[in-house]
Amino acid sequence: MMAKKTRTVHRHHSLHCADVFSHICENLDADLDSPQCREIKRHIAGCPDCTALLDSLKKTVYLYRTVPIPTIPASSRRKLYSVLSLETGRRLK
Amino acid sequence: MKTVSHISDGELIERSRTGDTHAFTQLVKRYEQLVYGFSYKVCRDKEKAEETLQDTFINVYRKLSQFNGESKFSTWLYSIVTNNCLMKRRKRKLDTEMVSLDDPPVSDKHEQRTIPAWTDSPISSLMNSELRARLDKAILKLPMEYRVVFILRDVENQTAEEAAKILKLSVPAVKSRLRRARLFLRKELNDLMVE
């Protein structure tokens, strides 16, 4: 599965972008230090496509983590407590 | 006497089971924003999030005796919300608006010869209404099964194991859905983000 480690200038070509892609897509933030991960990091460093893919996927995740999410409106909270009061048969506040 | 904030979830659950509505209220207060926020992230709609919030806590109250304490309370809550969302999706037949990723139009393979670089301009300046609308639109196109995986893992920081428990899936299935969801969203936002 792992490409054989050879000390040539074109070492990053021993891994195909497709293999690196699926690794990138699964392990965006994992900074693992296994020999395979070191190989992958070397490939990415020398490959503009894989660099761009990794960067854009990280930005995608970042956007969804950062976009503001509303807090419960007071009216929704009031409704929740009145519904639960009915359910439990007691007044919740 | 312990202040409420120091009472563990387990103790609040225990007391709630014996009919202590004060304990149950505390439990609701502790988790209401998590449930509302997660629901909103899944459906991108305040009314639906409000409805899910109510349904979820009614279910929590009814099923409290079934919570066995083996998983975290939050994991159990996430699974109730997720079931709610999946059930509503079936009822409303919203599937037509969603793409199918089972036979993925987004290939895992290298689909473009050159991947364009995304802009480095501070993303905060991009958090305008156009971008927000695009984020909502893109994620609503994702089938619910993929959307929930993406939100649980990448937005809510749940581990793959927790997400698998919540969705009753294997860990490899979670990973595969996450991979496709990320690629799909990336592709949907691409034209907006390319420099």
Ligand SMILES: [Zn+2]
């Ligand atoms: Zn590459």
